Amino acid sequence: MTTKTILQPDTQIGLVQIRVSNLERSLTFYQNVVGLSVLRQTGREVEMTADGQNVLLILREIENARVIRPNSVAGLYHFAILVPDRPSLGLVVRNLISSGIEVGQGDHLVSEALYIQDPDNNGIEIYRDRPKSEWKYNAEGHVMMSTDPVDVDGLLAASEGLSWNGLPAGTVIGHVHFHVGNLNKAKAFYVDLLGFELTANYGSAAMFISAGGYHHHIGLNVWAGQGAPAAPADTVGIDYFTLILTNEEERNAVVERVRQAGYAVTEVNGDPTFQDPWNIGIRLVLER
Template structure:
């Protein structure tokens, strides 16, 4: 396969590993409120799944944790993509039953619900509208907004269905980070790694993707220009995986990142990168 200057169109987010302060408390939340299943648990780590096979989320308990600050670069939210609208409706029903505070937004390309875990790690749960309904503006950017979600419609779509946790077909759709500089983030994630911009909100936020998706990543400076990286002993994100079609695509991406002056570590199953705010990216071959 010929290497290109951008990530392959089939690139997808794989899993996300986050830090939590109390594994037992977080496991209860992620199973009962969100609907994950525990696939494996060992010591201070647990791997969570929706279908009983594919790991989507890893929880790592940290010792002597600091409180998460809103003035630091790092995780804004990770986003769980449901396969259809009735599934999102069932998620909403369970969130309402749990009594958790729920944010929401209709982004035209998708319908989304927003919550925080017990450590204030941000989580989005959403469903996409069909890709042929997504619209672009004159500059070629996807048109996205934040309108009220049709909550009654979501509940109606799931009427009479039974909540059994997250359904098969659930994946991690995207990740969204606070960064200290949009220019530096674009240099790393676009110019070096190979994502392509899809929507830009002035000098405050940038959305990027591979293969024409509305966004695999959101990047914003809402925590402040020059925001420092979240400490490793505070809740937040350790890393996420990017799944590429083959080792040649991984090698091409790693080469671009290395030539741009960033460190790359080769591994037995791919490559490991670290962005300017200490967020890890593991490049792996798709299952």
């Protein structure tokens, strides 16, 4: 009997690179509304940061980019920015209110989350986690999550008297969430091949997976429809995300499994890069 290979518990999401149609417009949004700052710009690409050192988001402008109907193709549903504590999320609420942007929200039991869309309809979640000691599990050992109303008044109270200076140091990309064309195929790739573990399953509509017992590093859903095609390359959306692995041995093992499964692996700046079945890029980087 073969033992399933799983990712090391310290595995994390690193950064996300997305395609946008108008770089200047997106820069204004991500600085003023989201609270990121520019770290460096190269041509039509901009690296954005919360702490002035670590890149969380790269914006890449593409010419004549198409914005297609939401929930119509496989690809980005949202990327999720994790702030370090509840007062920080309270400040995010205050800034979003002052911006006048439409905001969705959900208390997921393990976290409190706010949802917005950028000018190209790229989905963004900004959230804070509850302590893991407060998470609950069902009989299958899966993390119990829900979508209840967020205590907005409590968030505002938690940030009373504090000043908004953008997203604070300690902010990271907590997870990514994708539309896919088939959950079984997604599970075969992300769980059986890459080594994530299933943490929650919502019938035949969505699943959540992680490394190290986190509630989820990746969400996968078929809300764009069974058999949803990959997003065309000339549309806005996600280029790739990075997986931060802890050592070279594990990275080599993941690369070997991916190659053996028939996926093409290239190197970008020394980091192995490949695509999932819906052309979502994944880059394996080492903890730095």
